[in-house]
Amino acid sequence: MKLEKTSEESINVKNEWLILAIIIVALIPVTIDATILHVAIPTLTLSLGASGNEVLWIIDIYPLIMAGLLLPMGILGDKIGHKKVLLFGLTIFGIASFLAGFSSAPIYLILSRALLALGGSMIMPVTLAIISQTFANEAKRGTALGIWAAVGTAGAAVGPVLGGIIVEHYWWGAVFLINLPLILIVIPLIWIGVPKGISSPDKPWVLIDAALVLVGVILFVYGVKTIFKEDHPLWISIVIGIVGFIFLRLFFKKQKISSSPMIDMELLQDRRILLGMLLCFVPMAVIVGFEFLLAQELQFVHKRSPIDAGLFMLPFVASSAVAGPLTGSILSKIGFKNLIITVLSLSSLSFFMLSQLDFSSFTASLLFWSIVLGFSLGVVLIAGTTAIMSAAPLDKAGMAGSMESISYELGTGLGITFFGIILSQIFIKKFVVSDELLKELPKQVxxxxxxxxxxxxELGGEKGEIIKKAAMTAFKDAHDVVLVLAGTVLAILAIILVFILPKEKNN
Incomplete structure (x- = not known):
């Protein structure tokens, strides 16, 4: 296989920290975009007249497409050069941000978010690859990757607060437009300051495999999302879900016989890596699902402003971000099994306690259990990452890292899906108005x-107020049940791991 190494690569040694700074600036819009929309959801729901299902797609389409494209875009970077792919990705991300900011209907916002995911999937893997190629010294490389991870976590933590500030003072579309100045600044910096690095022009690019997994995930999730909708034929949901499953099955069959697979099947046969992927997927699903629920309750039910909602969520997301640097030292002291069982139990208990609290005001109890929940879930995420990367051979670390990212993105997308479905089903049962009024209202009410x-x-007047009160009551009831279910899932996972994780030797 032919390798091309440019003369520019000697710049790496002289300007490696400058290159890292440029890469971090390129990463910031992608990391913030993962959570900045959560606080804006109530506002854009009313502005665009988006249905509950459309809202779920507006949020979900981004991580689901990212999950399907991370591996092929990483391979494309290896093939044609990471700098080139990064520039393409930032350009697409900028165009998509502009289109999303001025979307006039839910379908346009969904399509714009899909385009954002295409750009983001090109940015994320190649920034890691550029860092790996730039820092020849292993210790410096470790520090650089740690900074990269810290910025990613901090961006997700800052997203809800930043989104609240923007929506409060401007309009929901501005949460996307803030990407543009950073992108316009960083593209020339990359063009001038980042070397071309190493590329492998002969490396195969498996576009068909990427299409299989992408279409499979979206069809399967669509089937799940619509299966409970009263106005959607059940058989269509089932057929679409089955077709999506078949696509995913074909993808994994092709991986087993492919000479250049996107996913190394040997890695997927390692129980430690599978466990690590589960420990990345479940907490991420719970984190984003909880944020989705909380953003709606705070604004629709308790009439908080977007910025107040963002600040209300800050202890939860910030404690999750802080967990990262502390996990390593805790892990070395009490061991992997003890740590995982402890933090899963704490996160489960936190959900049970939060389900008993009133979110109308920020009390000491809410602050305490929000911090405990965020911190414990953050520890699970980092422990899952540690399990994956420590189990993977050094020559497969890049692919293992991509599998970790996919677990995060699938957790983000499917967490919103399942929280949204459960919330919707309970809301339907708890929403109570008189039969006479219900007959006058649209089916989707x-x-x-x-x-x-x-x-x-739209209705206004006394009837409008009756609907609002019924909706607020139904949502608060649904909120309690969803939090208990989330706590139960985490408790069951903790109990299962007690029996399947091997005992560790005392130091």
Missing amino acids: NNSIGDAMIVAN
Whole structure:
């Protein structure tokens, strides 16, 4: 296989920290975009008249497409050069941000978010690859990768607060437009300051495999999302879900016989890596699902402003970010099994306690259990990453890292899906108005609190107020049940791991 190494690569040694700074600036819009939209959801729901299902797709489409494209875009970077792919990715991300900011209907925002995911999937893997190629010294490389990870976590933590500030003073579309100045600044910096590095032009690029996994994931999730909708034929949801499953099955079959697989099947046969992927997937699903629920309750039910909602969520997301640097030292002292069982139990207990609290005001109890929940889930995430990377051979560390990122993105997308479905089903059952009024209302009025608020605003007057009160009561009841279910899932996972994780020797 032919390797091309440019003369520019000697610049790496002289300007490696400058190159890292440029890469970090390129990464910031992608990391913030993962969570900045959560606080803006109630506002854009009313502005665009988005249904509950459309809201789920607006949020989900980004991580789901990212999950399907991370591996092929990483391989494309190896083939044509990481700098080139990074520039393409930033350009696409900038165009998509502009289109998303001025979307006039839910479908346009969903398509713009899909385009954002395409750009993001090109940016994320190649920034890691550029760092790996830039820092020849192993210790410096470790520090650089740690900074990269810290910025990613901090960006996700800052997202809800930043989103609240922007929506409060401007409009929901501005949460996307803030990407543009950073992108316009960083593209020339990359063009001038980042070397071309190493590329492998003969490396195969498996576009068909990428299409299989991408289409499979989206069809499967669509089937799951619509299976409970009253106005959607059940058989269509089942057929689409089965077709998506078949696509995913074909993808994994092709990986087993492919001479250049996107996923090394030997890695997937390692129980430690599978466990690590599970420990990345479950907490991420719970984190984003909880943020999705919280953002709606704080604004729709408790009438908090977007910025207040963002600040309300800050202890949760910030404690999750702080968990990273502390996990290593805790892990070395009490061992992997003890750590995982402890923090999963704490996160489960936190959900049970939060389900008993009133979110109308920020009390000491809410602060305490929000911090405990965020910190414990953050520790699980980092421990999952540690399990994956420590189990993977050194020559497969890059692929293992991509599998870790996929677990995060799938957790983000499917967490919103399952929280949204459960929330919607309970909301439908708890939404109570008189039969006479219900006959006058559109069918979708009880699908979600967003749908109910749209109908209430259009109707206005006494009937509108009745709908709003019924929706608020239903959502608070649904919120309690969802938090108990989330706590139960984490408790069951902790109990299972007690029996399947091997005993560790005392130091």
